Amino acid sequence: MTTWTDSSLMAFADGEMDTGQSTQLQAALMADNALQQRLVAITEQRARVAAAFAPVMDEPVPDRLSQLLRAPASAKPISHVIDWHAARAKKEPRGTEPTVSSVAPAASTWAQWGGMAASIVLGVLIGAQIKPPMDDPHLGLQGGKLVASGIIEKSLTTQLASESGSGTPVTVQLSFVDKRGQYCRTFSTAHMAGLACQEQGRWAVQHLAALDAAPHTDMRQASSALPRTLLDAVDQRIAGDALDANSERSARAQGWRR
Amino acid sequence: MRDDIAALLPRLRRFGRTLAHNREDADDLVQIAVERALTHSHQWQPGTRLDSWMFRMMQNAWIDESRARVRRQQTFVEEEAGEHVGVSTNDAQMDALAVRKAVSQLSDEQRAVVGLVLVEGLPYKEAADVLGIPVGTLTSRLARARDALQAILADPNGARP
Numbered sequence: 008m009t010t011w012t013d014s015s016l017m018a019f020a021d022g023e024m025d026t027g028q029s030t031q032l033q034a035a036l037m038a039d040n041a042l043q044q045r046l047v048a049i050t051e052q053r054a055r056v057a058a059a060f061a062p063v064m065d066e067p068v069p070d071r072l073s074q075l076l077r078a079p080a081s082a083k084p085i086s087h088v089i090d091w092h093a094a095r096a097k098k099e100p101r102g103t104e105p106t107v108s109s110v111a112p113a114a115s116t117w118a119q120w121g122g123m124a125a126s127i128v129l130g131v132l133i134g135a136q137i138k139p140p141m142d143d144p145h146l147g148l149q150g151g152k153l154v155a156s157g158i159i160e161k162s163l164t165t166q167l168a169s170e171s172g173s174g175t176p177v178t179v180q181l182s183f184v185d186k187r188g189q190y191c192r193t194f195s196t197a198h199m200a201g202l203a204c205q206e207q208g209r210w211a212v213q214h215l216a217a218l219d220a221a222p223h224t225d226m227r228q229a230s231s232a233l234p235r236t237l238l239d240a241v242d243q244r245i246a247g248d249a250l251d252a253n254s255e256r257s258a259r260a261q262g263w264r265r
Numbered sequence: 266m267r268d269d270i271a272a273l274l275p276r277l278r279r280f281g282r283t284l285a286h287n288r289e290d291a292d293d294l295v296q297i298a299v300e301r302a303l304t305h306s307h308q309w310q311p312g313t314r315l316d317s318w319m320f321r322m323m324q325n326a327w328i329d330e331s332r333a334r335v336r337r338q339q340t341f342v343e344e345e346a347g348e349h350v351g352v353s354t355n356d357a358q359m360d361a362l363a364v365r366k367a368v369s370q371l372s373d374e375q376r377a378v379v380g381l382v383l384v385e386g387l388p389y390k391e392a393a394d395v396l397g398i399p400v401g402t403l404t405s406r407l408a409r410a411r412d413a414l415q416a417i418l419a420d421p422n423g424a425r426p
Contacts, residue, residue, distance in 0.1 A: 048415075059365050060283060060365065065275075072278075076303075251303065
């Protein structure tokens with residue numbers, strides 16, 4: 008006859024015993040009063056301890072805790088969000104917020120903005136081996152500037168970095184606010200990685216790097232590793248920290264406008 | 266994730282109470298863990314348990330706080346007797362009070378396993394991950410905690426085990 012140790016009985020009481028052993032134990036319990044009592048003592052103690060702390064579940068949650076989880080802007084811990092707001096107040100050169108609709112900007116909006124284009128550094132193409140962007144249907148030129156279009160634009164606008172899985176044609180890795188106060192995001196496809204920042208409702212490509220496609224990787228699948236040059240470009244532009252999942256979600260909800 | 270954490274708050278507070286006993290200290294641990302979770306949310310692995318991740322941050326905060334208080338030679342504030350005065354105390358409430366007091370007399374390590382397994386109902390593997398210890402260590406710690414708890418409850422005024 009098996010001798011049942013206290014630790015076996017505890018495992019049984021905690022639901023950690025495998026089925027075979029637990030069947031054996033149940034059979035043993037039928038015939039052994041002393042064993043029953045040992046087990047009852049353990050299960051009773053477990054129930055008693057759980058019951059002792061159960062009333063905490065019914066206590067009202069103090070405001071200082073629930074407030075932490077309300078609107079991101081009011082939540083103290085996300086200090087970089089607050090910093091960004093402060094930064095925006097200081098750095099926003101225009102007196103008014105840009106009033107770009109959440110829909111892709113109409114051509115007229117773009118034309119109005121065209122005058123500013125000269126003052127904004129054009130996307131920097133790194134790596135001589137990169138294919139001309141015009142060949143890539145996911146990027147386009149607009150107002151003399153390289154912008155994301157097609158699936159890249161869609162991914163930058165809708166995909167959360169925290170939800171970016173493998174197997175998608177475009178992966179978004181990092182979202183942050185740049186020193187001008189605009190949202191920027193890094194992305195990659197099977198053969199290139201880039202950094203795009205919001206400019207007048209479009210994702211203007213600031214940096215692009217070719218990726219060496221490994222012969223055995225699925226070319227339709229986005230790469231997950233970012234080239235060093237791209238990370239350096241992020242470092243140069245980033246103000247504060249990268250967005251966390253919550254800030255990213257609320258940025259998306261606001262159409263990436265600040 | 267904000268909503269998911271908000272939904273966990275009652276449980277986080279309960280776990281805090283097994284660690285810290287005193288309500289304010291327990292809520293401080295919850296606050297620290299929530300703040301860390303919000304600033305480090307990218308570190309949470311989707312597909313893993315959010316509650317475990319939060320418990321781990323609370324446990325770490327508790328260890329930090331315990332060490333800091335030892336350095337400052339401060340003692341922990343007991344659960345105020347006043348918290349329970351005026352509440353009509355029936356048998357169940359008396360027992361709950363006695364059990365919570367007994368839990369508070371366990372060691373830090375024992376309180377954590379009691380909180381995770383007996384109160385929060387985590388599987389051994391999950392609780393072991395929260396504490397960063399092997400499952401074997403967890404089960405022996407849990408067995409010792411159970412014995413100690415039984416001894417304290419049998420003789421509340423006896424010498425500490």
